[in-house]
Amino acid sequence: MSLYARYSALLDGILDQLEQAGSIPAGLARHAVAVEPPRDPSHGDLATNAAMVLAKGAGTNPRALAAILLPALQALPDVTSVEVAGPGFINIRLTEQAWRDELVTMLGDGERYGLSSVGNDERVNVEYVSANPTGPMHMGHCRGAVVGDALARLLEAAGFRVTKEYYVNDAGSQVDTLARSAHLRYREALGEDIGEIPEGFYPGDYLVPVGAALAAEFGDRFAGQPETEWLALFKQKTVAEMIKLIRHDLALLDIHHDIFASEAELQASGKVDEAMANLRAKDLVYEGELERPKSLDPHDEWEATSLTLFKSSQFGDDQDRPMKKSDGSWTYFGADAAYHLQKAEEADHLVNIWGADHAGTVKRVQAAVKALTDGRVDLDVKLVQMVRLFRAGEPIKMSKRAGNFVTLADVVREVGKDVVRFMMLTKRADTMLDFDFAKVVEASKDNPVFYVQYAHARICSLQRKAGEAGISLDAPADLGLLDAxxxxxxxxxxxxxxxVEGAALAHEPHRVAFYLYDLAAALHALWNRGNDDTSRRFLLENQPDLSRARLELARGIGQIIRNGLGLMGVEAAEEMR
Known part of the structure; x- marks a missing residue:
């Protein structure tokens, strides 16, 4: 158990004792009670908001409650002093031995250090990427893919059971266009001169091998046939090839989904009808007309149409939303609601990683999940902003429709998986991110990938140099030699x-990247003190005992960096090349 978890448990035990003694009322809600580092390190080693959080329920003021807590906190092991600050925060100072013991725990736990049971084995479905299956992955998909995968790793580390899901949008008009584009390439493979790819079709060369495979399988059977004869078949075959391509591209980033759920199969299974029946039974759908859009000019024509509407406004949405069109076909939202019901049947929590262009649909889908599950399952949607590509400061323009986009595979081949994954997490997902091919491989403090990897590589070099200097790392280290x-x-x-716990619960994997940068900066600062004073170096050949203590410190920091990078899906570098 880590130090903060240990003192949180000790504080919980104190509160139990105070309840039993009648010093505070029983049953106070403690979920917001925290033990954390104080904002100002000069105030102490630990801080707790217990008195602030519990005072109202206890019928007293925070400072008075803090005075009740102080004697018991003062009696805890390794506590040297306890002080009440401001309106009722409690600051705690620990012995140096407490921190030496924590270093021993880090080294002993190794890869397990930082794992948590806060998730209580609850089931979480994380849906991410879910790009239309119309071509290879490009950099527009990359950030959401990395954010989703890193979040899934985080949630697993925090004790949740995670399902990683990809929703294949294979029931829309874009898939018809894909099949028609593949049919052109099929005819081309048969020797026909197809000329310029028509406007509105997918022009990318990635469909050339698909066309060739179709020609090899079917010969000229569908060359001159109307599309009613081949469209459904070509959709099935081409989508299957696109999914293979997508899986391959995501694997370059070490991203592997547990489930690829098909929208076409969902609709064919009757799941949308089931969702509609669910809502009808609760009197949450009705036949009605949408309000005239406020964005329309008063002089523009507007013809109201009767639709099947879901009462999403009862669940926090801005207005009711159509689930079925006047022609009887499902709206995209209708299918999406059913899809979320399908996921919710196997989960306690749903998380969607969506592009920022889906912001307008968040409330309606959350409303549908709440209605369909009677509030049993919650849905959190993380919106991911765009990545702007640069090369040495010059912007790179791309267009998937024109076929001149930058593929994910090309980027990984140029700069490597670890660079791509780390960089995608260097900012909050809801802020724009700039990716400059020159800067992401730059050996400087301004490049967070390099800076963190260099810290780990330095630690690895210490261990190699210690062996060369004849300093055994097997001998016990006197950690009492470590200074403040x-x-x-x-x-x-x-x-x-x-x-780890905070990032998992907030669904914000970028917090790990921020933390690793700060830890690397602290390691580099400690390392650089030896430039001015050689006695401050980590490795002193004439002082093996002190060197062993400092090497154990470095080894512990290296373990934390490896663990954190592992949650990001990044391998820790042992040397910089």
């Missing part, structure tokens, strides 16, 4: 389990 500055690095490293 060195223990300060342990204190920062000890926050890692809290970062």
């Amino acid at each position: 500055e060195e223990l300060g690095l342990v204190k920062l490293a000890a926050q890692y389990p809290r970062v």
